[in-house]
Amino acid sequence: MDSAQQSEKLYDAIVVGAGPGGSASALFLANAGKSVLVLEKSRFPREKVCGDAFSGKSIGVMRDLGLLSQIEKHSFGIVRCVTMISPNGKRVTVPFPPAKGMEFAGYTIARIDTDNIFFQEVLRHRNITVLQNFQVQSVLKNGLGAAIGVEGASTAGAREKQSFKARIVVGADGAASAVSRSLGLPNSPLAHVYSAVRGYWKGVSGLSDSIELYFIDGVLPGYLWIFPMGNGMANVGLGILSSDLQKGGRHPAAVLTDAIANHPAIKDRFASAQQVGKIGGWSIPNGSFKKQNLGEGWVLVGDAASLVDPFSGEGVGNALASGKFAAHAIISALEKDKDANPIPSSLLQDYPKNVDVYLRPEMANSYKLQRLSRFRFLLNLFIGKAATKPAARQMVIDMLASSDAKKKVESPLFYLKLLLP
Numbered sequence: 001m002d003s004a005q006q007s008e009k010l011y012d013a014i015v016v017g018a019g020p021g022g023s024a025s026a027l028f029l030a031n032a033g034k035s036v037l038v039l040e041k042s043r044f045p046r047e048k049v050c051g052d053a054f055s056g057k058s059i060g061v062m063r064d065l066g067l068l069s070q071i072e073k074h075s076f077g078i079v080r081c082v083t084m085i086s087p088n089g090k091r092v093t094v095p096f097p098p099a100k101g102m103e104f105a106g107y108t109i110a111r112i113d114t115d116n117i118f119f120q121e122v123l124r125h126r127n128i129t130v131l132q133n134f135q136v137q138s139v140l141k142n143g144l145g146a147a148i149g150v151e152g153a154s155t156a157g158a159r160e161k162q163s164f165k166a167r168i169v170v171g172a173d174g175a176a177s178a179v180s181r182s183l184g185l186p187n188s189p190l191a192h193v194y195s196a197v198r199g200y201w202k203g204v205s206g207l208s209d210s211i212e213l214y215f216i217d218g219v220l221p222g223y224l225w226i227f228p229m230g231n232g233m234a235n236v237g238l239g240i241l242s243s244d245l246q247k248g249g250r251h252p253a254a255v256l257t258d259a260i261a262n263h264p265a266i267k268d269r270f271a272s273a274q275q276v277g278k279i280g281g282w283s284i285p286n287g288s289f290k291k292q293n294l295g296e297g298w299v300l301v302g303d304a305a306s307l308v309d310p311f312s313g314e315g316v317g318n319a320l321a322s323g324k325f326a327a328h329a330i331i332s333a334l335e336k337d338k339d340a341n342p343i344p345s346s347l348l349q350d351y352p353k354n355v356d357v358y359l360r361p362e363m364a365n366s367y368k369l370q371r372l373s374r375f376r377f378l379l380n381l382f383i384g385k386a387a388t389k390p391a392a393r394q395m396v397i398d399m400l401a402s403s404d405a406k407k408k409v410e411s412p413l414f415y416l417k418l419l420l421p
């Protein structure tokens with residue numbers, strides 16, 4: 001099909017952005033026989049600034065799509081534990097619960113590889129048309145304000161505007177979503193966004209199968225992470241709340257390089273390490289802000305819908321899960337009315353319902369943990385006790401295993417148990 005024919009055609013769905021959220025939406029829709037146009041501004045394989053942690057939730061959706069075995073073709077690390085280091089240098093390592101059907105909790109694998117596993121399947125799919133190097137600039141609307149397509153231009157070569165039509169537009173274009181902006185939706189407030197940076201180092205000493213979270217001054221309630229990549233490399237980064245930066249906090253990249261050179265709990269690990277490549281940065285829009293995620297003829301998924309876990313900063317799992325939920329809602333809307341154009345929000349209610357039931361409770365509990373993590377004395381107490389007291393250590397293990405256990409941070413009993421000798 002040439003580009004004029006692509007412009008003429010009415011697709012069931014246009015998916016803007018081919019990251020995890022967009023690829024998952026496109027694949028679930030296409031597997032159900034829907035015609036999908038995927039518009040992606042870069043060219044794959046492409047890098048994505050990330051900590052590269054790929055958890056149980058992500059593994060589940062990758063398995064659903066029949067792609068899990070492809071991880072083995074790439075370099076990866078296996079994660080079994082998490083080590084937390086308090087501001088005063090106390091350290092505790094606890095096992096993560098294994099991912100469903102696995103003997104370990106998750107992987108560390110570079111996003112250039114994971115995202116490309118999904119994207120290559122998108123490219124192969126007969127029901128999906130893909131345009132790379134195409135940047136969407138705005139959403140086309142009908143006289144009633146409903147989304148009916150998108151307009152944009154190629155980022156390579158001819159740059160004249162081109163538009164495409166569909167029954168629904170899926171905004172999966174990440175933290176700086178052009179779809180969200182064009183729909184007039186507010187950005188996530190700065191108190192609900194991390195400004196995060198990461199780089200790669202080789203030769204960091206003491207790497208294991210544990211991801212490491214250093215709660216250090218100047219970063220709280222965020223943390224500095226060291227994630228072993230399984231090939232002698234480490235993904236090292238940190239996230240600081242954007243609202244703290246606005247109040248005059250130091251740039252995250254400066255805090256990171258300073259910590260690596262000077263922090264007493266960190267610098268020795270990097271004594272023989274070399275940085276590989278540059279430090280990259282990007283925003284992390286947290287799910288502590290409840291952003292509108294559907295309207296007439298449109299849905300938003302993943303970072304475009306502000307769905308990142310506010311404590312861990314993990315967003316790939318929720319991007320994949322929201323992409324899957326959005327696709328299922330669209331498929332069921334078209335079962336109810338196969339000619340719907342644009343698909344009305346009244347037929348898409350399963351989407352926000354599933355996000356509310358399956359994703360929001362965990363994000364709400366993580367937000368409680370995030371707010372507590374602002375207090376260094378609490379982190380010192382909590383991690384210090386977990387390092388020495390089996391009952392407190394078990395509390396951490398329970399909190400990692402169950403979202404409900406995280407709720408306990410609201411209970412006075414939780415603090416009493418911590419304070420008891």
Ligand SMILES: Cc1cc2nc3c(=O)[nH]c(=O)nc-3n(C[C@H](O)[C@H](O)[C@H](O)COP(=O)(O)OP(=O)(O)OC[C@H]3O[C@@H](n4cnc5c(N)ncnc54)[C@H](O)[C@@H]3O)c2cc1C
Nearest residue numbers: 017019020021041050051052053136174196302303315316
């Ligand atoms: C430093 C850092 C560390 C992180 N660490 C982790 C981690 O370890 N584990 C984890 O799970 N999550 C982590 N996250 C969060 C995670 O990266 C995101 O939540 C995840 O990438 C969201 O996926 P997505 O598909 O919604 O968006 P993205 O992955 O951002 O994909 C969006 C896609 O849309 C394309 N696009 C953007 N604009 C347009 C446009 N106008 N037109 C066409 N295409 C467009 C982009 O090129 C991109 O391919 C981290 C984030 C940062 C910044």
